Amino acid sequence: MLSLFGSGSHIISGYTGNIVADEPQAAIAAQTVLERGGNAADAAAALGLALSVTLPSRASLGAGGACLAWRPGDKNGGQAFIFLPTGDSPADTVQGPTGHADRPASAPMLPRGLFLMQLRYGSVDFAELTQPALHLARSGFEVGTQLASDLSAVQAPLLADDSARSVFARQDGSVMKAGDILVQPRLAGSLTRIHSAGPGDLYIGSLAQAFVSASDAAGAGITMAGLRNALPQAVMPLTITVQGTQVSFLPPPADGGYGMAVAWRAMENGRSGTSGVGAQAVAGWRASESRSNTPSVLAARARQLIDSGHIPSGGTLPNLPASTSFAVVDRKGEAVACALTMNNLFGTGRVAGSTGIVLGASSAHLPWPLLPAAIAHRDDQFIATATASGQADAADAAAAALSGALHGDEQAMKPATVAGRANAISCPSGLPGNNGRCFGSVDPRGSGYASGTARH
Template sequence: MKKSPLSLLGLGQAARTGYVGTVVADEPIAALAAHDVLLRGGNAADAAAALGLALSVTLPSRASLGGGGACLAWKPGDRDGGRAFLFLPTGDAPQDAQQASASRADRPASAPMLARGLYLMQIRYGSVDFADLTRPAISLARAGFEVSGQLAADLSVVQAPLLADEGARAVFGRVDGSALKAGDILRQPRLAGSLERIRSGGVGDLYSGALGQTLVAASNAAGGGLTMAGLRSALPASVAPLTVTSGNVSVSFLPPPADGGYGTAVAWLGLANGQGSSSRGRQAVAAWRASEAGGSVGTQSARAEALLNSGHAPANGGTLPSLPASTSFAVVDRDGESVACALTMNNLFGTGRMAGSTGIVLGASAAHKPGPLLAAAIAHRRADVFLAASAASGQADAADAAAAALTGALGGNVKAMSPTTEAGRANAISCPGGLPGEGERCRGWTDPRGGGYVSASDGS
């Protein structure tokens, strides 16, 4: 379906008035970019795509073009719970030692999944040309922006190994040799060039065109070991979400292999049944990975949904190893269309290396690392009314944080959205009056312990 161009972002269309939607995210600048899309006439999927691309600029520690993630999307009228879009970072580089040595892949990179995943989600649920949604990210990369507290904190954690890479040091380093601090200006002209290529040549240019060839050459020079064959075969999936119904409320969750959604479902059901636990979701994921993981996406999803609906989903599976960092966000528009996403690099700043002239931070291969917990959920009444959404980060605590936030959001209790987990950081939207309809009652929430931001038309 051909979509109309979006006359926004300085291109002349007047801003909407009244309630246009709510955006919640871990990073303020990207959240504002998404809200501007809503103000200028885009829907939730348009805003979410713009937000994800903006995060590749403003929070490349967790959401570079070199990484990936997963999104849920739902709109009134979806009678199957909407769709889940899975674009997790994969292992593309040579896996055995002999191949790695021959290709100099000393830090295997993942295939870049973010652009392709956001494109698939937006082409299915969006209302405008995807190319227009790259403009906020391009502008931020070219003009620069103030480093947020979240990005500064991530830089401080990996400062020494990250700045050992010449390309990363040129972007993220100060003249005194230290990493950028909160409030410093970060400009990324090379990344702006890559985003401009995606805008003008389409997303396919990153996977089968000249931009992809440049990325492969640069990744090999940086020890990433990407191949054109690997880029071409790295395809996102559009699948049915996990769905759980309680009374007249249905909740959609990310399905495995984004198994943080399964953990969120188990934890939410426990809270709904008075069996609250700050680690129930984490333990459910550990049990899942120990006994149920494996097989096709469809097979995994069917097994997970059967366990949830049977009432016997295991909630005590031991512990999880140290998991990769992630970031999350959620968007709803005035008509009730909603998107909730979690993104990751499979490691803070992925491989810690920049892909040459592309300006893209390479994500880490998933082949030798435990998968992240990508947690997101959307609640709706029947198939017509949006009620709440949540998404979370925080390594092993993400599922429990998302479940706690969802419970509070469904109850219309902003204070109750706060997770009880130590590391979990949630973003949530609550519309107790339902959308479409009572937008003035919608509220967004982000964890006050983090650097998140809520953007809504009423200024809240």
């Protein structure tokens, strides 16, 4: 198996792929994986793990989310990997040993979700992909503008937690600012365990025991049974084919993908007044569908609605939790697009003590964020991908970015929605084989970063 960081590793020259993300240092970590011969799934897993260090407000190890993956040769639109924050199952509602679950948390879905995706589509040992995140946590990194903004937004309640204050406070008692150096030795310890024992250690091993104990002290109510039962799922994506181009979308319960599909189809059909179509579709979906159904049942129902053209609408979406998104394509045309969430900014606002993991919020009494992502392919070649974050605008922003990416229109890949923050990659001539026309785009109002950009 390929070794990325061992003594026999080497750097690949020329085009290695494109990466778009909301946080530059995590994007650079993923670019390093591509440059050392890893594929898109390897780089995406490394990026997600790095975000747990550099953007723990939206993507700690305690986070959840969804990823879409596709590679040349896939006949059914690739696969979707669903690992949303937990909170509805009986195991997750049991209080911890002390019974003081005043701030219910989600089980940490991110490591298992990324592991399953990378197991199916990656090319290296998962342990290799923990190294960039481990280095960032152990050696420290400059706090970016997005993390600094998130810290400023919730500084009072966040610093009320002793463990969170020990991580995110400056010596003068204020939260860290952009440019400060953040070192996370406790989180580095957890990443070291995941590196040496695998992600399963966080669910059934010694790290799991330490996490449950620390979570209980933080009022999270997480149990060993809840960790064991917190399993990601691999399901078929939603697919739409237009003029020979097949587009795969994240399916419900990641219903931002459904809203994105509805909005994109409306754009492609030339309908006027499409602003907000995706959000309206999701509002109608949530009013008419029970999220207690299995992902396969929800996906089948969504396909029926899209095929029939009868899209339930009505109502509005409430304020939604914060999220973040990214996408990767490698030189062979394999692509991964993900959206991640803590189900609240900094989740519960507490850190699981000795593990250094920011606890994601339980989904039991909170609305899910919109997690949209899509990958377009034609004639067994990658063409475009898009994903987004940003309250109720996320699905519509992602749809607009996808439309622009399919047409190779860089300006259209930067939709001017109020809150939507889109990340997109366009290879209008197809990959593999035409990398000279590939380019990435991120929202110009944010702090995102597009690496590996090449457009001739």
